[in-house]
Amino acid sequence: MIEVVALFLVSLTILIVSFLKRTTTTTTTSSSSSSRLHNKLPPSPWAALPIIGHLHLLGPSIHRSFHRLSAAAPLLHLRLGSVPCVVVSTPDAAREVLRTHDLTFSNRKQTIAVQRVTYTNSSFAFAPHGAYWKFVKKLSAAELMSPRMLRRQLGVRDAELRRFLAAVRERSRGGTERVNVTEELMTYSNNVISRMMLGSGGHADVARRVIREVSQIFGEFNVSDFVWCLRKFDVQGFKRRSDNIHRRLGQIKAVHILFVRKQSQGYNLSKICNRLHAQFGL
Template identity: 45%
Template sequence: MADFQGYIQLLIIGLVSMIVFRVIFSRIQKKPNRPPSPLALPIIGHLHLLAPIPHQALRKLSQRHGPIIQLFLGSAPCVVASTPETAAEFLRTHEASFSNRPQNTSVDLLTYGSQDFSFAPYGPYWKFIKKLCMSQLLGARTLDQLLPVRRQETLRFLRVLLNKAERGEVVDVGGELLTLSNNIVSRMLMGQTCSDDDGEAQEIRQLVRDAAVVTGTFNVSDFIWFFKNWDVQGIKKKTKEIRDRFDTLMNRVIREHQEERRKKKEAGEAYESNDLLHILLDIYEDERSEIKLSMENIKAFILDIFMAGTDTSALTTEWGLAELINHERVMKKAREEIERVVGRNRIVEESDIANLPYLQAVVKEILRIHPTGPLLVRESSERCKVGGYEIEEKTQLFVNVWAIGRDPKHWEKAEEFRPERFVEGKKQMEMRGQHFELIPFGSGRRGCPGTSLALQVVEANLGALIQCFDWKVEGGKVDMEEKPGLTLSRAHPLLCVPSPCLSPFPSL
């Protein structure tokens, strides 16, 4: 009995000694080397430092604290990279650790539980869809096949502008460009002919606008832990309502496509997959497909394209026209190049762009100074060390593309709009993620698969606006103030009076 009691005493002494040793060791152990961080407030962390426009506020913080900083948005840990060098380290050197995107309530609901492409976790499904995007859905062959659709919508857009010009009407350029982008995306996706009096087209435009609002609204439930299960702002309810409206619309469109396919099959006729939905249905029906698509995958992917393809190209073109109005010399030089290559008897086309290096330089400069996605967002899937700093798993990464494009260490007179920089010293710089001084479309695995389409649409339509019209604004100068949001929107609408500068005007 005595031996047993002695054994118990030794065991207790041993356990107590182990606990004391671990406490002492943990206190003297070197703390992890975290990135520098401003002073945080209880509960909200650093949220108060991001107003009024996050990408601008983040650049100021980085100028004060360094190229890599750590923030806490509520209870969510984040790191911010604000230079080309740090962006390359996160997105190239440590790409495997930052191949996911953070989830939030609105996106998860809109995409049927992240069954889309943009927000799906990195893995077999995401790799499969990426391969489809590059080879079929957004590959060169499909884009060439759908070129007539884009051309028809551009000519329709120019007719609208010409009619308003002849009446001397003021044009909301951003609104007209948004309609153009939505029409192009709608027809490429679903083969629908959209017009202002088309109820379905208006429904799609409204859905895209509503989805952009809810995904761009700060949701306290995503960032402050004790609100996690509460719908404090009603965002969850609003998002479900938008998703249900989209679901109803897409179910109708998919049924129409399936009925068309069934009728042609019964008649023994071959059908051509003449829009992206038909291509997706081909894959859905393919029993030999590497991964079986569900209807939710298809609908979520279509919503991705609407969200990514509608707003972004319209905003880029709008910012571009605003800069050209403010820089008459650049407008004149771009117009002279188009007249020299294309002439005055026809409208510039996508096939002309390769022969218009100055127009390409203009678009590069627009995307440098006005990237439509000012912040790239990723999330770490594992603990790693970047720039000598310890980054924890599930840390959100913000790459400040807007700040990188204005970095004076890499750009001479960085705040000036000067396309010549891409004709002279930076002539070979491209925008597909290899040159980290200019990454408007991201980089690496999660880089935008629609880069080619976006550039073709923006370059061709901006070229047409330069070639066809002179633009007058009240006061002679355009205000270039930005507005907060996920995309880089203008604070004030671009209101112009166009006047034709081709006579006779080419047939539309």
């Protein structure tokens, strides 16, 4: 009986020692890898807080906050909640990021609003760099931005430019009212794009309103995109708003497809849709 107990204790001791040794080795390897990764990152402000990271260092004008923080180094590592990011603040560093290593940084962050509104990143602007993005880029260049199409839409751009200049002149005539040029330029751009793509019918006016909402929700700050413990919760109502916009945008697209099929002249929309479905399952 004593021999059995002794054998059990020896076996248990060996098991515990092996487990501790394995755990220590794994922890050391993980710490070493983490240390090597940390050593490769740019310098970071010391004032990072749990959960929110460096979010408390950013003010309403984020570009000014970045400019103030980047005085310490041309490359700066920030942790916005649980999202790591790098702030680039010199021409040489920007050239490395935007030209030398452009493919590494070409993909955009997929926020909750982007994923829900764009049919899970199927839009050209937010799709990851790959075969689908290259196909849509080629399609856009051939069908939307071709010289023939741009010449056909010259009157639309001219009319919207005149409307933009007239609106700015009228609102600034008295000299007492401030003109939000950013908002007016956004309206001008949205009107040009929607009229070039949708015409000037009643559904085009509805589409312009929805496009403005899309631009607005894409540019707003959603805390659930940055703080990992809030991703399951719709704290600011972004999921509800995104689903509403997604539903209305789908209705507008369905109406526009029928409109293009009736009005198109030499524009084979069915062929393009069939190709998209065959290659990418859309």
